[in-house]
Amino acid sequence: MAISSTSGRRRVTQADVARLAGVSTAVVSAILNPNSATGVRVSQETAERVRKAVRELGYSPNLVAQSLARGKRNILGVFTYEPVFPSERGNFFYPMLRGIEMQVSGAGYDLLLFTSAQTDDRPRQIFAGGSNRLGVADGAILLGQEPDSSELERLVDEGFPFVTVGRRHSGRVELNWAAAGYAEATAGIVQHGHERGHRRIAFLGGVTIREQQLDRETGFRSAMQTLGLDAGPDCCWHIDPEAMDADWLENALGQGVTLILAETLGHAERAEDLLRARGLSVPDDLSIAVLGTPLEDSKSISRWTHFEVPREEMGREAVRLLLAQLDGRLRGPAQTTLPCSFIPGGTLRRIDSAH
Amino acid sequence: MAISSTSGRRRVTQADVARLAGVSTAVVSAILNPNSATGVRVSQETAERVRKAVRELGYSPNLVAQSLARGKRNILGVFTYEPVFPSERGNFFYPMLRGIEMQVSGAGYDLLLFTSAQTDDRPRQIFAGGSNRLGVADGAILLGQEPDSSELERLVDEGFPFVTVGRRHSGRVELNWAAAGYAEATAGIVQHGHERGHRRIAFLGGVTIREQQLDRETGFRSAMQTLGLDAGPDCCWHIDPEAMDADWLENALGQGVTLILAETLGHAERAEDLLRARGLSVPDDLSIAVLGTPLEDSKSISRWTHFEVPREEMGREAVRLLLAQLDGRLRGPAQTTLPCSFIPGGTLRRIDSAH
DNA sequence: CTGAAAGCGCTTACAG
DNA sequence: CTGAAAGCGCTTACAG
Numbered sequence: 001m002a003i004s005s006t007s008g009r010r011r012v013t014q015a016d017v018a019r020l021a022g023v024s025t026a027v028v029s030a031i032l033n034p035n036s037a038t039g040v041r042v043s044q045e046t047a048e049r050v051r052k053a054v055r056e057l058g059y060s061p062n063l064v065a066q067s068l069a070r071g072k073r074n075i076l077g078v079f080t081y082e083p084v085f086p087s088e089r090g091n092f093f094y095p096m097l098r099g100i101e102m103q104v105s106g107a108g109y110d111l112l113l114f115t116s117a118q119t120d121d122r123p124r125q126i127f128a129g130g131s132n133r134l135g136v137a138d139g140a141i142l143l144g145q146e147p148d149s150s151e152l153e154r155l156v157d158e159g160f161p162f163v164t165v166g167r168r169h170s171g172r173v174e175l176n177w178a179a180a181g182y183a184e185a186t187a188g189i190v191q192h193g194h195e196r197g198h199r200r201i202a203f204l205g206g207v208t209i210r211e212q213q214l215d216r217e218t219g220f221r222s223a224m225q226t227l228g229l230d231a232g233p234d235c236c237w238h239i240d241p242e243a244m245d246a247d248w249l250e251n252a253l254g255q256g257v258t259l260i261l262a263e264t265l266g267h268a269e270r271a272e273d274l275l276r277a278r279g280l281s282v283p284d285d286l287s288i289a290v291l292g293t294p295l296e297d298s299k300s301i302s303r304w305t306h307f308e309v310p311r312e313e314m315g316r317e318a319v320r321l322l323l324a325q326l327d328g329r330l331r332g333p334a335q336t337t338l339p340c341s342f343i344p345g346g347t348l349r350r351i352d353s354a355h
Numbered sequence: 356m357a358i359s360s361t362s363g364r365r366r367v368t369q370a371d372v373a374r375l376a377g378v379s380t381a382v383v384s385a386i387l388n389p390n391s392a393t394g395v396r397v398s399q400e401t402a403e404r405v406r407k408a409v410r411e412l413g414y415s416p417n418l419v420a421q422s423l424a425r426g427k428r429n430i431l432g433v434f435t436y437e438p439v440f441p442s443e444r445g446n447f448f449y450p451m452l453r454g455i456e457m458q459v460s461g462a463g464y465d466l467l468l469f470t471s472a473q474t475d476d477r478p479r480q481i482f483a484g485g486s487n488r489l490g491v492a493d494g495a496i497l498l499g500q501e502p503d504s505s506e507l508e509r510l511v512d513e514g515f516p517f518v519t520v521g522r523r524h525s526g527r528v529e530l531n532w533a534a535a536g537y538a539e540a541t542a543g544i545v546q547h548g549h550e551r552g553h554r555r556i557a558f559l560g561g562v563t564i565r566e567q568q569l570d571r572e573t574g575f576r577s578a579m580q581t582l583g584l585d586a587g588p589d590c591c592w593h594i595d596p597e598a599m600d601a602d603w604l605e606n607a608l609g610q611g612v613t614l615i616l617a618e619t620l621g622h623a624e625r626a627e628d629l630l631r632a633r634g635l636s637v638p639d640d641l642s643i644a645v646l647g648t649p650l651e652d653s654k655s656i657s658r659w660t661h662f663e664v665p666r667e668e669m670g671r672e673a674v675r676l677l678l679a680q681l682d683g684r685l686r687g688p689a690q691t692t693l694p695c696s697f698i699p700g701g702t703l704r705r706i707d708s709a710h
Numbered sequence: 711c712t713g714a715a716a717g718c719g720c721t722t723a724c725a726g
Numbered sequence: 727c728t729g730a731a732a733g734c735g736c737t738t739a740c741a742g
Contacts (some may be wrong), residue, residue, distance in 0.1 A: 025729095043727070
């Protein structure tokens with residue numbers, strides 16, 4: 001026996017309304033869903049009698065039953081591997097969530113946040129306990145970095161419609177995403193530096209390399225090549241900020257590098273600290289640009305030459321793509337790259353291109 | 356005919372698994388829900404055969420169908436009358452949402468944000484279009500101010516379980532809430548002022564009076580009475596900051612008021628501006644305390660004597676109350692008042708109590 | 711230990 | 727214009 005969620009009194013059902021109005025449930029259904037393309041046509045009188053019964057009984061349809069019957073839920077899932085609302089301050093997902101809400105509201109969908117997938121402090125799993133919890137939703141938006149792409153592949157195998165915010169790659173299946181144009185934006189900064197006289201430009205990134213990081217480096221290399229600049233094997237460092245030391249700086253300066261493109265603000269700040277320790281400064285002795293915007297600390301980035309990631313717009317676009325897929329308007333892989341906006345800042349200066 | 360959400364291939368159902376494994380759906384169900392108190396017991400072999408079929412077909416249960424059959428959805432609704440994620444900066448609901456997520460995660464519930472209720476720019480409605488959209492959830496948390504209490508009353512009439520964050524009152528029905536102890540906190544500040552020599556203490560609030568505002572004033576009046584202070588008809592202003600002018604200040608100072616309890620930071624700052632215009636200052640010429648924390652601007656409040664509203668804890672407690680109701684652990688009205696914490700600040704100074 | 715069947719509350723062809 | 731019935735995909739007493 002099913003337990004009514006309304007502990008106590010049994011909920012009023014369509015059948016109750018039908019009985020009171022002296023009609024069949026089909027008629028009640030047709031009156032309550034006037035735009036459904038059912039053949040049913042009802043007289044004014046009957047309609048009014050039904051509506052009266054609805055009012056008297058305080059009936060409101062069971063949406064779960066509607067979902068099951070219609071095969072449509074009007075729910076969009078939002079899945080994050082970490083908590084959606086992390087700390088008091090650092091508000092990782094906020095811009096994306098804001099974009100998602102803006103775009104989804106008015107489209108007649110509710111947003112389901114998968115908080116139940118949380119097991120202790122470990123990252124959440126989509127397929128925890130064997131069943132795909134996302135299945136309550138018609139489709140889902142995925143935020144944040146996943147541990148590996150196997151869950152995404154399994155989702156695709158199941159035919160479950162979803163879009164990630166940020167580019168994701170799988171060797172086996174096609175994924176849908178709304179991503180930032182890291183490659184283009186990075187290439188743009190290379191170009192910008194070149195116009196200001198820089199010839200020895202280096203890329204400084206972390207050890208962990210995902211799609212995002214790869215895009216930056218790809219953009220860097222292709223721009224260097226286009227400009228006919230030397231992008232030899234030594235022009236790209238893969239090192240985390242903590243590991244950067246005086247030797248690293250020595251090496252960089254020794255190579256004659258004049259402009260560093262730092263993957264994160266952490267890299268840039270660390271480089272500046274090391275320069276200061278040698279009595280040097282940014283941008284007088286070395287220009288530095290940051291390839292993005294930190295998620296948390298939006299204050300300290302402002303003085304740096306960098307580009308802004310359109311996080312809100314990525315959220316909106318992800319919803320657009322997902323809805324288009326659910327509508328059937330879009331069949332194949334849906335992939336959008338959104339432009340980042342360049343922020344001049346003051347850490348990249350013009351130099352004499354004594355080449 | 357129902358349209359499969361997976362446009363294209365039909366989704367694998369329990370029946371497919373049963374067929375492949377050569378058992379009935381009841382057996383599949385029992386194996387997949389081992390802790391359900393069904394009489395069904397299955398042999399190791401059969402169980403393995405079923406699990407193999409599940410794997411082969413890539414089956415995952417349809418949660419909507421489970422919900423309908425069980426009468427339980429494992430979804431908690433979160434309803435706000437305004438957008439959940441308002442502006443880039445001002446993050447109204449963030450602390451509460453954070454509390455809600457913290458408490459709900461691990462309890463095995465997902466969080467449903469009712470974004471579909473949005474109609475243009477008007478405030479959202481629970482009963483938009485006749486049906487109670489909240490019904491997809493087992494119960495709901497309501498955030499923010501509602502236009503009127505009629506929707507809440509109708510929800511209660513329907514027997515739908517919900518808890519508001521913030522005290523709500525209806526003359527007709529009992530409501531459940533997790534609220535801040537505005538009355539107690541306000542009384543505490545009166546007491547604090549009294550200990551520092553203040554005798555003429557005034558209350559300065561807005562024109563709109565809801566439960567929250569009422570609680571502050573109640574706390575003020577009762578504390579004044581307890582201390583034997585004069586809380587006559589003139590001790591409470593109901594005026595919005597914009598309407599406060601030089602005449603208002605004249606009147607206040609003329610009454611010999613030494614301490615003002617301002618409902619909002621807006622009131623306090625306006626009062627200070629008016630004082631400055633007369634060459635006076637806070638707290639030298641007048642002490643002012645603020646009865647709460649602004650939702651947005653958490654920076655500028657810090658210098659003021661005020662109390663902090665435990666928004667995160669209110670979110671957590673609302674979830675606790677709701678879950679307790681859903682469990683049946685709690686039957687009657689669930690109402691919790693949470694203490695606010697006093698922040699001394701520097702705008703309330705000790706004076707000679709030349710009474 | 712297993713199966714057939716009813717039921718959760720709707721929607722929707724299909725007959726009258 | 728209206729009604730009886732099947733079906734959405736599960737769960738769960740109830741018989742064997």
